[in-house]
Amino acid sequence: MKADRVIRALSALAQEHRLAAFRLLVQAGEEGVAAGALAEKLDVPPSSMSFHLAQLANAGLVAQRRESRSIIYSADYAAMNGLMGYLTENCCGGIACSDDAACLPSPQRKSA
Amino acid sequence: MKADRVIRALSALAQEHRLAAFRLLVQAGEEGVAAGALAEKLDVPPSSMSFHLAQLANAGLVAQRRESRSIIYSADYAAMNGLMGYLTENCCGGIACSDDAACLPSPQRKSA
């Protein structure tokens, strides 16, 4: 993952409503949630919600698909993984990285 | 980890120089890096670097200690873990979370 994209992802998540929306999407799974439903659940005007969803989409954190009149958003788990990986890259300079308290469980994991 | 603190952490990381600084600190480990060394390495004026480091510290992502004339910054790995955990909480609604392509390796991990 490139630095520029990581920053867009972090910026996208660094906002109350977007963070809340993303978490709802993470929990919703592949099925996703409609834009309007998110707006209602978060008590945000539709135009504001749309603005925020556009940022999440631009950062590649969510996918969108039309379903009849609604536009359904869903979390992109691969992007989320990429973000985590970038932050923890070369954690601790390789030393003591398996130490429970000091570092992440599996910082440079590529796949299961 | 509380939402407010998560947002401060994400905001802190969502900036070119701060993200770069944090990554250097993550890689440096417990030893840490002096403020001036970071400023030089990132080619940022000392006052700007100080501003950015203050944000990282305020977000709880880094610790600082004085060592003679220098102030040494180091990454707080526990905070980083907390951030990751928050983002992936209840990933996929519990379904298919072990699936390699769909979700994180160990999203709700509490300790090793």
Add this chain to the structure above:
DNA sequence: CCAATAATTCGATAAATATAGAAATATGGA
């Protein structure tokens, strides 16, 4: 085609953030 629904884009304004020079604060050594 027309009305209703769902969402986005536009536009104007308010608020927060980044930048960096200058001044101030701490530390260590001669």
Add this chain to the structure above:
DNA sequence: TCCATATTTCTATATTTATCGAATTATTGG
């Protein structure tokens, strides 16, 4: 004490971001 070093705080300015009503675009059903 005086000077050099290391960093932070102050201050001003430029830039970016958030908000949300109004207008616009897309879809469905009558």
